[in-house]
Amino acid sequence: MSTPTVIAQGVSKRFGPKVALAGVDLHLASGITGLLGPNGAGKTTLLRILATVLAPDRGDLEVLGHDPSTADGRLAVRRRLGYLPQEPGFHRSFSAFEFVDYVAILKEWSDRRSRHDEVRRVLSLVGLEPVMGTAIRKLSGGMRRRVAIAQSLLGDPDLLVLDEPTAGLDPEQRLRFRELLSAVAARSTVLLSTHQTDDVAALCNRVIVLLAGEVRFAGTPQELAALAEGRVWIDSVRDAAAQLAWITGEGMVRHIGPPPAGAHLVPPTVEDGYLTLSEATAGALV
Amino acid sequence: MRRRLGRLLLGVGAAVAVLGVAGVGESRSGGPGILAVLVVAGAAWLAWGFVQRRRPIVASGWAPAIAVAYRPSSPPPPASPAAVSLALARVELRELVTSPAFGVGVGLSGLALYLFGVEWVGDYGGNLPNAFELAPILAHPLAGMVVLAAFRARTRGQRDGVEELLSTCPAPPTTRTAGHLLTAWAPGLVAVAYLLLLMLLVERGSPVTFGPVGARQAAAIAGAGLLVVGATALGIALARWAPWTLVPVVAVVAIGFLSTDLATRGTRTTEPLRQLSTWLGDPTIDVRLTAQHWLAHHLWILALTAVVALLSLLRDRRSPLLLGAAAVAVVAAVAAGTLATRPIDASDARRIAAMVGDLEGQPCLDVRGLRICTFATDRALADALADATRPVAAAAPPGVLTAWSLHQTADTDWDHLDPEVRSLLGGPPSADGVIPAEVSGHPLALEGARLWTGLAAAGVLDDWQPGTTLGLRGQARGVIALWLATRGADADTQKALTTVGSSRSPAGDEARPWPDSCQAGVTPVQWAVTDVVAARLLLQVPETEVRSVLAADWAHWTDPDTSTDDLLAALHRGPVGTHGMTPSGSRC
Numbered sequence: 001m002s003t004p005t006v007i008a009q010g011v012s013k014r015f016g017p018k019v020a021l022a023g024v025d026l027h028l029a030s031g032i033t034g035l036l037g038p039n040g041a042g043k044t045t046l047l048r049i050l051a052t053v054l055a056p057d058r059g060d061l062e063v064l065g066h067d068p069s070t071a072d073g074r075l076a077v078r079r080r081l082g083y084l085p086q087e088p089g090f091h092r093s094f095s096a097f098e099f100v101d102y103v104a105i106l107k108e109w110s111d112r113r114s115r116h117d118e119v120r121r122v123l124s125l126v127g128l129e130p131v132m133g134t135a136i137r138k139l140s141g142g143m144r145r146r147v148a149i150a151q152s153l154l155g156d157p158d159l160l161v162l163d164e165p166t167a168g169l170d171p172e173q174r175l176r177f178r179e180l181l182s183a184v185a186a187r188s189t190v191l192l193s194t195h196q197t198d199d200v201a202a203l204c205n206r207v208i209v210l211l212a213g214e215v216r217f218a219g220t221p222q223e224l225a226a227l228a229e230g231r232v233w234i235d236s237v238r239d240a241a242a243q244l245a246w247i248t249g250e251g252m253v254r255h256i257g258p259p260p261a262g263a264h265l266v267p268p269t270v271e272d273g274y275l276t277l278s279e280a281t282a283g284a285l286v
Numbered sequence: 287m288r289r290r291l292g293r294l295l296l297g298v299g300a301a302v303a304v305l306g307v308a309g310v311g312e313s314r315s316g317g318p319g320i321l322a323v324l325v326v327a328g329a330a331w332l333a334w335g336f337v338q339r340r341r342p343i344v345a346s347g348w349a350p351a352i353a354v355a356y357r358p359s360s361p362p363p364p365a366s367p368a369a370v371s372l373a374l375a376r377v378e379l380r381e382l383v384t385s386p387a388f389g390v391g392v393g394l395s396g397l398a399l400y401l402f403g404v405e406w407v408g409d410y411g412g413n414l415p416n417a418f419e420l421a422p423i424l425a426h427p428l429a430g431m432v433v434l435a436a437f438r439a440r441t442r443g444q445r446d447g448v449e450e451l452l453s454t455c456p457a458p459p460t461t462r463t464a465g466h467l468l469t470a471w472a473p474g475l476v477a478v479a480y481l482l483l484l485m486l487l488v489e490r491g492s493p494v495t496f497g498p499v500g501a502r503q504a505a506a507i508a509g510a511g512l513l514v515v516g517a518t519a520l521g522i523a524l525a526r527w528a529p530w531t532l533v534p535v536v537a538v539v540a541i542g543f544l545s546t547d548l549a550t551r552g553t554r555t556t557e558p559l560r561q562l563s564t565w566l567g568d569p570t571i572d573v574r575l576t577a578q579h580w581l582a583h584h585l586w587i588l589a590l591t592a593v594v595a596l597l598s599l600l601r602d603r604r605s606p607l608l609l610g611a612a613a614v615a616v617v618a619a620v621a622a623g624t625l626a627t628r629p630i631d632a633s634d635a636r637r638i639a640a641m642v643g644d645l646e647g648q649p650c651l652d653v654r655g656l657r658i659c660t661f662a663t664d665r666a667l668a669d670a671l672a673d674a675t676r677p678v679a680a681a682a683p684p685g686v687l688t689a690w691s692l693h694q695t696a697d698t699d700w701d702h703l704d705p706e707v708r709s710l711l712g713g714p715p716s717a718d719g720v721i722p723a724e725v726s727g728h729p730l731a732l733e734g735a736r737l738w739t740g741l742a743a744a745g746v747l748d749d750w751q752p753g754t755t756l757g758l759r760g761q762a763r764g765v766i767a768l769w770l771a772t773r774g775a776d777a778d779t780q781k782a783l784t785t786v787g788s789s790r791s792p793a794g795d796e797a798r799p800w801p802d803s804c805q806a807g808v809t810p811v812q813w814a815v816t817d818v819v820a821a822r823l824l825l826q827v828p829e830t831e832v833r834s835v836l837a838a839d840w841a842h843w844t845d846p847d848t849s850t851d852d853l854l855a856a857l858h859r860g861p862v863g864t865h866g867m868t869p870s871g872s873r874c
Contacts, residue, residue, distance in 0.1 A: 051454045078456040079361060089447025093381075102377055106455035106462070109362045110369035118359055125356065127347065151451070155361035172347070183356040 004029050004062075005159055005189035006050060011059035012213075013045050020045040022213040023059065028159075032185045034200035034221070035193040036274050037210035043193045044086050044163055046210065050191065051083040051161045064158055079108065082157035082188075084165050088148040090136045096123060096147045097132040103151040122150040125180055141168045149177065153184065160190040166199055178203050197271035201225075207270070209277055217277055221270045228268035228276040233259045243279055367461045374457070374465030382439050382469050382518075383476075391431030391473075395480045398424045403487030412492040412667065412727025414485075415574055418503035420567035421484055422510035425477045426545075429517035429564075430538040432473045436521025437534040440466050440598075444529060459602035463526060467595050470518035478511035494670035494727035498663045502580050506566070509584045513564055516591035523594040526601035561626035562586065571698040574661070575641060577634030582625035589619035635706035642696040642703065643711040645720070650691065654679035656739060657691035660725065664694060667727055674732040675739045677774025681833055682743035683840045690742045692735060694725040717752065722810075733771075733779055740770030741811065745844040750810060759814040760864035762853035763844040766836065768813070768821035773829070784822040786815050786868055815866030820850045823859050832857065 008026035012019070020042045037043045048054040050063060052074045064080050066073040091099055100119045109115035123132045126146035136144060145168045152160060165181075166174050174196075181190060181203055194200060200207050201221050209217035209224065217224055234252045238245050242255035256272055256279075259265060268276075365373075382388060402409075402424060410417040440463065443449045452462075485507070489495055524533050541564070548563035560566070564587065566578045592615035599608055640647070641661060648659035651672045656679050660668040671692060679687050696703060700714045723738035724731045741747050744767040750756045758764030772780040824832055835856050836843050843853060851861035 048450075053450055053453055075456055078454055079364060081454060083451065083454040085450045087447060088451050089449075091442060091446050091448060098377070102374075103451070103455065105370060105373045105377065106452055106457040107362070108365040108370055108456050110365035110373045111362070112373065114362065115373075118362075121357060121359060148451075154359075156359045157361070180356070187358060 005064055006191070007060075007062040008050075009060045011046075011049060011056045011061055013042075013049065013054065013056050019213050021049070021056070024210070024213070024215050026208065026215060026218070028189055028191055028206075030185070030187075030189050031205040032181060032190040032192055032203050034204035034207040035191060035210060036195075036197065036200060036207060038278060041210045042213040043210050047083075047161050047163050047191065047193055048085075050159075051081060051085075052077055053083075053085075077159075080158040082152035082154065082160040084148050084152040084160075084162045086163040086167075086193075088151075090144060090147065092137040093135060095133050095135055096128050096139065096143075096150075099136055099147060100151045100154070104154050107154055109154070118154060122153045123147075125153060126150045127176065142170055142173055145169055146173070149180075156184070156187055158188055160184060160188050162190065163193045164195065165192065166194060166196055174199070197269070197274055201270040209274060211278060224273035224277070225268045225270045226273065228256060228272035230265060231259065231276060232256050232268045232272050233263035233265045235264065239263075244275060364456070367457070367464070370457045370461050371464040371468055374462060375468035378439055378466050379469040379472055381442075382435055382466075383472055385435045385438065387431050387435035387438060388473070391428040391435070392476070394427035394431065395424070395477075398427065399480060399484055399487070403484045404491060407488055407491035408493070408729050410488050410492060410728075411731060412494040412670070413497050413572060414489065414495050414499050415497040415503055416567070416569075416572060417488045418485060418499060419506045419573045420569055421481045422506055422513065423565045423567055424484065425481060425510040425514060426542070426564065428473070428477055428480070429514045430542065432514055432517040433521040433524070433538050434534045435473075436466065436470075436518045437525045438521075439469075440522045440525030441529045459526075460599055463522060463598050463602065466522045467519060467598065470515040470595075473518050474511040474515035477514040478507055481507050481510050492727060493729055493732070494666055496660075496664040496667040496670075496727060497574070505580055505584055509580075509587060512584065512587055512591060516587060516594065519591050519595040519598065523598035523601075526598045558627035558629070562623055571696075571702065575638050575696055575698070575703070577630045577638060577704070579626045579628065579631075582622050582628075585622035586619060586626050589615055589622050593619055630704050630706050632706070635704065635710055638703070638707045639710035642707065643715045645691075645693045645695060645715055648693060653687075654682075655685055655688035655690075656721075656742075659691055660694040667694065667725065670727055670732060671725065671735055674735050674774075678736050678739045678743065678770045681770050681773040681829065682740075683837050686743045686745075686840065687739070689719050690721050690739075690747070691719055692721050692723060692725060692739075697724065697726075721747065722752065733775070733783070736773075736775065737767065737771040737783065740767040743767070743770055746811060749846070755809050756811045758811050758817065759867060760817065760849050760851075761846050762848040762850050763846065764811065764813050764817050765820045765824065765850050765853055766843060767811075768818065769824045769832065772821070772825060780825055784818055784825065786818045786866075813868045814850070814864045815868060816862040816864055817850050818868065820854055820859075820862050823854065823862070824857065827857050827859070 004027045006026060006028035008024055011021055011024040011026070013021040024042075024046060026046075035043050035046070045054065049056050049061065049068075052063075052068050055069060061068055063073075063077045066076040068074045068077050091102065094102065097119055100123060101115065104115045104119055109118060120129060120132070123129050126149050128143065128146055128150060131139065131143070136147060139147065145165070149162075149165055152162065166177055169177060178199065181192070184190065185203075192199070192204065204221055207217070207219065207221050207224050208215055217227070233255050234248075235255065236252060238253045239255050239257075239260060241257065241260065243257040245253050245255045245257075248254050254266075255263075256275055410420075438445075443452055453459075520537065521534055524537055545564040548559050549565055549568075551557045551559045560568075561578055561583050566580060566583055567573065568576060593612065596608060596612040596615055600612060645659065649662055649665070649668070650657040650659035651668050652658075653672050653676050656675060658668050658671045658675065660671075675692070695715060700708065703711075721735075721738045721742050723735045725735070738747075741750075744763040746756065746758065746763055746767055758767075768784055772783050775783065842848055849864075851863070854861055
């Protein structure tokens with residue numbers, strides 16, 4: 001593993017009585033790291049802390065070699081950070097170009113010409129150059145998402161924190177996004193929070209599973225999938241003993257759980273591993 | 287740009303439409319229904335905006351392949367906060383000046399420009415110092431809407447849910463606030479340009495203009511610009527400290543009431559607390575008879591602007607530099623406020639006393655014995671009054687006006703003058719031999735001067751006491767006064783002066799020589815309706831014939847015992863009798 005971009009130790013965060021993060025330990029290095037977890041697991045809170053939106057209540061955090069608890073540290077992090085919030089919001093009267101340009105100014109891009117070049121670059125990366133003069137309110141949901149992605153790419157940040165970037169993207173756009181992200185990850189550290197396990201499987205070289213505010217898994221997608229090794233099988237009828245079962249497109253029933261004797265085991269996927277882990281945490285499977 | 291222009295014009299249209307529906311600005315002369323046109327234009331823009339919203343959502347694919355198109359970049363070198371603020375200001379300026387709220391302000395200003403620069407331009411009476419110093423009042427609607435526009439611009443991030451994203455950018459909120467503050471010059475400049483245009487319209491549209499325009503008047507216009515700059519800063523400060531939707535509305539209304547209350551405090555021309563209002567002009571008096579500490583007042587507004595601007599920055603950054611600057615601004619505001627509310631300077635009191643009391647020292651024009659005297663700077667007014675009264679004096683026998691003069695003096699009640707001025711004067715200047723006409727360039731004031739001169743020439747004023755109504759019922763001298771007043775006048779004015787019921791006639795509904803019953807107090811003279819009819823009959827007689835008859839025995843015709851019918855008989859006209867009376871009394 002290369003030099004960590006993010007080191008978190010015992011990071012905790014509460015919102016009133018609710019514990020959002022309970023002592024998260026984390027090491028992120030270059031490449032794409034997927035962050036999986038159910039709703040309410042603390043993913044967005046963790047991303048907000050890494051993006052300097054929130055400060056942790058406890059714990060040590062180092063981002064890009066800086067301590068975000070200090071003003072100077074936060075500034076240094078923000079200068080090398082790209083962030084896509086879960087619900088980014090837009091100035092609806094702005095065009096796509098104007099909005100990204102506005103963010104670029106706040107990213108200290110004061111020289112107009114170079115800034116505009118950069119804005120055009122990131123908009124072309126997400127395929128929006130033809131409509132960059134169109135008001136955001138007139139763009140489709142997927143296109144707005146791409147505007148948000150574009151702003152996060154300004155200046156090729158060293159750390160890219162993306163909260164559910166593929167929400168609202170159609171299949172083609174998701175594939176394009178994967179293509180883009182894989183190119184960006186050659187230079188940057190990317191933390192990708194998603195509910196799309198196939199995105200994780202396709203893109204990430206590491207994956208972290210956050211459950212109930214704690215890191216329950218950190219490893220490769222293959223290692224996550226391996227958690228379900230020997231627990232996934234296919235049959236023509238539903239096995240009542242299985243914890244999860246669904247009919248696949250081929251008409252067969254895919255099961256997760258303790259297999260019966262003689263079951264036709266199949267290789268597990270990242271999704272299987274994640275489900276196994278989350279169900280295990282809930283005490284359902286193991 | 288077209289989209290933003292539409293947004294701005296939407297605001298303009300809305301403002302004009304609302305005022306149009308409210309009936310503001312209806313032409314006094316029943317002229318073109320410009321408001322109706324503007325209302326229709328506003329409605330059209332609203333419809334255009336509606337159609338725009340209904341347009342289909344744009345969708346576009348994502349191509350070509352990214353791997354081919356991908357070009358790496360790098361972050362910019364860290365820029366100074368000032369450079370970021372300046373770059374941000376360019377964007378925020380565009381947003382501010384194209385916002386609907388600003389559009390409403392521009393719409394209101396445009397309407398005021400039309401009303402006060404075209405439709406009602408005569409109401410300034412040609413007094414340029416007054417026009418300049420009253421003009422800042424008309425910048426207040428723009429200032430109020432700018433508060434709203436600036437507030438909405440600075441809270442846009444919260445409304446649009448963008449704050450989380452923007453908070454992860456290196457530029458801190460203080461830099462963003464500074465960027466917004468740097469836009470304040472533009473609304474200020476718009477205010478200055480608008481008021482200068484208004485002054486140009488006043489100068490061009492008034493029949494006569496007079497009075498010096500100097501530093502004080504220039505400062506008044508600049509001060510209005512400064513006020514709008516302050517309004518921008520206030521909107522931004524409110525956005526930082528109380529970013530709730532209704533806050534700017536409440537603030538604007540509260541400041542509006544407070545300013546109005548301050549500006550109308552007391553009856554003295556230089557009431558100390560008046561200086562703390564957002565405007566200084568007093569429409570009830572020639573501003574030259576007031577001694578506002580105008581420079582201190584503008585410093586007061588400047589200091590307040592600095593205070594609110596620094597407050598907006600202090601919301602997110604309390605550095606020693608900012609705190610120190612805020613402390614200096616507060617001290618400056620207190621000092622300027624104290625200076626502005628100090629008693630009238632002795633030199634000002636002497637100057638005003640001389641203007642009001644030294645009637646003998648005024649430069650005068652001689653119009654066939656009638657002396658027309660104005661302030662030394664107002665020769666153009668004297669010329670206009672001379673032009674108006676010359677035909678009247680010419681129609682009267684020589685010498686009948688030598689005992690009379692028209693003087694420009696305090697156009698307000700004695701009690702409204704500052705105590706220091708009153709003390710220097712000792713009492714109101716003697717009114718002996720002074721025709722009590724309003725000395726102004728207003729067209730109706732010029733008409734009034736003609737009638738007052740006619741009354742003086744006909745000997746009516748010899749019997750009249752200020753504050754009383756003198757009955758001229760059935761007296762030939764009353765008819766002669768009306769006839770004299772019509773000399774040299776155009777047909778409309780002649781008709782107005784000899785028509786009972788004409789709303790603009792001094793001899794009309796309220797039988798008022800001028801300016802109107804509200805300002806004249808008790809109506810000075812009262813005719814029989816038949817006297818007014820007789821005056822109309824005299825208009826049908828050649829002037830030379832009337833003059834000849836009158837000159838033959840002027841003392842007889844101006845004797846109170848000589849009747850209207852006697853005069854008509856001498857001119858070979860049938861009697862009209864004595865019926866009815868023109869109205870009298872004060873009816874505002």
